[in-house]
Amino acid sequence: MKITFLGHAALKIQTEKHTLVVDPFISGNDLAKDRIDLSSLKPDYILLTHAHQDHILDVERLAGKGVTIISNYEIVSHFEKKGLEGHPMNHGGERDFGFGWLKYVNAVHTSSFPDGSYGGQPGGFLLRSSGKQIYIAGDTALHMDMKLIPEYGEPDLAILPIGDNFTMGVADAIRACDFIRCDRVLGVHYDTFGYIVIDKDQAVADFKAAGKTLLLPEIGSSIDV
Numbered sequence: 021m022k023i024t025f026l027g028h029a030a031l032k033i034q035t036e037k038h039t040l041v042v043d044p045f046i047s048g049n050d051l052a053k054d055r056i057d058l059s060s061l062k063p064d065y066i067l068l069t070h071a072h073q074d075h076i077l078d079v080e081r082l083a084g085k086g087v088t089i090i091s092n093y094e095i096v097s098h099f100e101k102k103g104l105e106g107h108p109m110n111h112g113g114e115r116d117f118g119f120g121w122l123k124y125v126n127a128v129h130t131s132s133f134p135d136g137s138y139g140g141q142p143g144g145f146l147l148r149s150s151g152k153q154i155y156i157a158g159d160t161a162l163h164m165d166m167k168l169i170p171e172y173g174e175p176d177l178a179i180l181p182i183g184d185n186f187t188m189g190v191a192d193a194i195r196a197c198d199f200i201r202c203d204r205v206l207g208v209h210y211d212t213f214g215y216i217v218i219d220k221d222q223a224v225a226d227f228k229a230a231g232k233t234l235l236l237p238e239i240g241s242s243i244d245v
Contacts, residue, residue: 073133125165178196207235
């Protein structure tokens with residue numbers, strides 16, 4: 021798998037035959053909107069962890085015929101009412117899709133649409149494709165259910181929020197590594213706005229001191245799993 025960081029918590033994941041976009045928030049992100057061409061993403065699937073605007077803003081610009089939105093029941097129903105295609109999941113559910121195996125797992129956060137309406141319960145994803153497995157935590161606090169993640173296979177990469185304030189910060193992300201038994205982390209949900217600006221050099225150093233690796237690619241840059 022090839023993962024491209026699109027800014028904030030947005031990702032493009034390229035599998036052997038499919039393109040997935042996770043939590044697209046690009047046009048409203050001053051750090052990303054001039055670096056990422058939305059029209060070039062062309063996803064086959066869009067994965068959404070919860071309904072907050074900074075995770076769903078560009079869904080309607082990316083979705084269309086042949087694009088499947090995967091999220092909780094409430095979010096998928098919301099977009100199906102707009103004429104878009106979706107596949108609803110809920111916590112603990114797993115399914116084989118064209119791109120691989122996906123499991124919807126717990127996250128500790130809130131979830132509402134920009135108008136304040138209910139967005140279902142937030143979640144994360146375990147994704148297995150081409151013999152590799154990644155954990156997309158979504159916006160979350162550190163929580164004990166993370167200890168269940170390696171029961172389904174130890175991740176080759178964990179995508180964890182590190183911006184603090186609204187999610188766990190660097191210290192709890194390091195603790196999460198031990199829970200999920202994964203020492204290679206792609207950090208997300210930081211620097212986009214004032215509440216979540218971090219010292220990136222210090223974050224990388226803190227991970228290194230704990231014997232772990234924190235990857236903070238530039239927006240538009242990619243890593244291989």
